[in-house]
Amino acid sequence: MNLIYHLALIVCCCIGIFQLAWADADLSPKSVIVVTSNQRPVSNINSISKKLDDVKLIIQILNLDAVTNIEHRLSHGLPVDPVQARAMVDQRIAQIGRSQLDAELRTAYLPLGTMMAYALNRYPVIIFDRQAVIYGVTDLAQAINKYRQWVEDKQGGTANE
Structure with a gap:
């Protein structure tokens, strides 16, 4: 009888721990988009990625x-x-590659597009x-x-950290 009681207690504890972990995962975001600048870099990205390893968290940093x-x-x-300057710019573009530069520019304009799409008026x-x-927050953990x-x-629940 004592063995059955102990097994039941262990199973209940395991279920409780699983439920706490599941509730914790439900409170965690699935995606994070950060819009910031060079003057306001984001911190604690790696610690969040490690802390939420079991939760699929997509973090996108837009500068x-x-x-x-x-x-x-x-x-x-x-x-x-101006002639020499134009030649030097053309040379730099050729070194980068036109398609690579186009891709970089599309990515570079994404933060502004995101701000407009969400009707955001300030950053970070x-x-x-x-x-x-x-x-106003650049600490991702916070x-x-x-x-x-x-x-x-x-x-109306509780956060389990």
């Missing part, structure tokens, strides 16, 4: 300075003479599961904790 970075890379140190901003937004608290409050 509003990406277009400026490309422009700087193409125009840095150009001569004053973190978008969770395309439904919740947190402004932002995810705030998001989880919001989900918990919305569901």
Whole structure:
């Protein structure tokens, strides 16, 4: 009888732990889009990725300075003479590759398009599961904790961290 009691207790504990882990996963976002700039880099990306290894979390970092970075890379140190400057820019584009540069430019304009699509008016901003937004936070761990608290409050449950 004692063995059956212990087995039942172990099974109940395991189910409880599983339910806590499952509830924790339900509070975690599935996707995160961060729109920021060079002056406001995002921190704790790797620690979040490791912490949420069992949860499939897609993190996309969009830098509003990406277009400026490309422009700087193409125009840095150009001569004053417009003909020579044009030749040097053409040479740099050839080194990068036209299709590669086009792809980089499409990616570089994505942050601005995202800001417009979500009607966002300031940054840094973190978008969770395309439904919740947190402004002004660049620490991803802190932002995810705030998001989880919001989900918990919305569901009326408790967050298990």
